[in-house]
Amino acid sequence: MLVLRNATVIDGTGADPRPKTHVVIEGDSIRKLGSETPRADDSRDIDLSGLTLLPGLIDAHAHLGLVYPLAAEGDPGLISPAEIAALTFENCNLCLDAGFTTVRDMCGVDGGLVRAIESGAVRGPRVFPSGPAIVQTGGHGHVSGPFCFQECHLAIPGLVQLTAICDGPDAVRLQARTNFRRGATQLKAFISGGVVSTTDRLEDTQLTVEELKAAVFEARARETYVSGHAHNVRSIRNGLEAGLECFEHGTQLDEATAQAMATAGAALDPTLAVTRLMATHWKEWGMQEFVVPRIRDCEAQMTQAVRIAEAAGVLLGSGSDLLGPKQNRRGLEIVLKAAILGAMRAIQCATQGNAKIMHQDHKLGTLGAGKLADCIAVDGDPLATPALLDDPARIVLVIKGGEVVKNLMPDRSERPAPAPARREAAAAVR
Numbered sequence: 001m002l003v004l005r006n007a008t009v010i011d012g013t014g015a016d017p018r019p020k021t022h023v024v025i026e027g028d029s030i031r032k033l034g035s036e037t038p039r040a041d042d043s044r045d046i047d048l049s050g051l052t053l054l055p056g057l058i059d060a061h062a063h064l065g066l067v068y069p070l071a072a073e074g075d076p077g078l079i080s081p082a083e084i085a086a087l088t089f090e091n092c093n094l095c096l097d098a099g100f101t102t103v104r105d106m107c108g109v110d111g112g113l114v115r116a117i118e119s120g121a122v123r124g125p126r127v128f129p130s131g132p133a134i135v136q137t138g139g140h141g142h143v144s145g146p147f148c149f150q151e152c153h154l155a156i157p158g159l160v161q162l163t164a165i166c167d168g169p170d171a172v173r174l175q176a177r178t179n180f181r182r183g184a185t186q187l188k189a190f191i192s193g194g195v196v197s198t199t200d201r202l203e204d205t206q207l208t209v210e211e212l213k214a215a216v217f218e219a220r221a222r223e224t225y226v227s228g229h230a231h232n233v234r235s236i237r238n239g240l241e242a243g244l245e246c247f248e249h250g251t252q253l254d255e256a257t258a259q260a261m262a263t264a265g266a267a268l269d270p271t272l273a274v275t276r277l278m279a280t281h282w283k284e285w286g287m288q289e290f291v292v293p294r295i296r297d298c299e300a301q302m303t304q305a306v307r308i309a310e311a312a313g314v315l316l317g318s319g320s321d322l323l324g325p326k327q328n329r330r331g332l333e334i335v336l337k338a339a340i341l342g343a344m345r346a347i348q349c350a351t352q353g354n355a356k357i358m359h360q361d362h363k364l365g366t367l368g369a370g371k372l373a374d375c376i377a378v379d380g381d382p383l384a385t386p387a388l389l390d391d392p393a394r395i396v397l398v399i400k401g402g403e404v405v406k407n408l409m410p411d412r413s414e415r416p417a418p419a420p421a422r423r424e425a426a427a428a429v430r
């Protein structure tokens with residue numbers, strides 16, 4: 001039994017913080033949470049006075065395995081599978097150290113990574129993978145050049161594949177079944193153009209309603225869902241018609257479409273962090289300068305989309321969409337969302353909201369009796385200073401499934417000694 005004492009608890013539901021709260025963890029779950037002092041028999045205690053306890057954060061739009069320069073997609077020989085695996089595992093470590101105990105991977109890794117983490121061979125978060133995104137010929141995610149002599153597509157089953165090109169409902173169905181066979185827990189489809197695409201436009205719709213219906217049928221057969229990468233409203237309308245439950249980005253969302261989403265019970269997963277980082281780090285990300293104004297414009301529109309969705313009562317998630325190696329700014333999404341909707345709502349989107357989107361709210365996303373014991377302690381008050389959530393050094397305790405996986409608390413006799421390499425990794429995060 002593990003007892004967390006004297007924490008100020010933000011439980012993920014949007015309710016006011018509860019000071020001087022004690023949490024009793026038994027096995028992988030929370031047994032009790034309240035102000036009553038638990039008995040100190042054979043339990044291990046951690047005193048969280050002065051700290052804020054939150055549910056483990058969730059990133060609903062991760063790409064843990066997209067660690068190679070996207071240009072390497074056209075020539076996968078530029079990077080070895082061993083390097084891809086090593087950089088992916090490093091991202092898993094950084095993710096946990098940043099307080100994210102769960103991610104929904106929105107294309108790239110498959111069930112191979114889940115098995116590596118669940119077996120204990122790799123330290124990392126709970127991963128809900130989509131497998132490769134379903135895309136059409138010439139669509140966003142068809143990354144090799146249009147005149148590429150011989151299509152060469154990076155696809156390493158059990159590790160990473162960015163996209164799978166599918167034309168026609170039967171091809172979509174086959175890919176959906178393959179993704180699920182390899183451990184996908186939901187599907188991702190690119191249903192509009194992308195920000196950095198070179199052969200399509202943000203305003204384009206991609207994949208047909210019939211193609212999307214094939215993906216939705218296969219997902220529903222397994223009691224799960226399809227999420228669509230969608231920047232424009234025409235693509236969201238197609239997705240709603242086909243039965244998609246969630247939309248990524250939603251950059252150009254308008255009021256009428258937000259209303260239609262709310263009526264259908266569909267969710268929006270905005271991705272502000274990647275947009276901000278791309279605009280400020282375009283050189284390191286290997287992008288050309290001409291796309292920078294386009295990206296800045298995108299952030300302004302997405303900010304507006306978040307306001308519109310919130311006003312319409314659309315279920316809101318939180319996704320960083322970080323790409324590349326050394327993904328160490330996952331919390332930036334919450335900071336940017338806090339500037340639009342306030343810190344409490346931003347935290348709620350990244351916990352309860354994401355858990356609902358992922359059909360995991362019976363286990364994850366909030367702190368309460370019976371929930372899985374995924375929680376983090378923040379050194380300070382994230383409601384007053386949301387930036388704390390983007391600073392892994394201030395995420396001093398991370399517990400995943402009842403197990404302490406990071407502990408930077410000052411010396412206390414009962415604290416487990418983290419392996420030196422892990423401590424260094426945590427310190428080197430920023």
Ligand SMILES: [Zn+2]
Nearest residue numbers: 061063106321
């Ligand atoms: Zn993405």
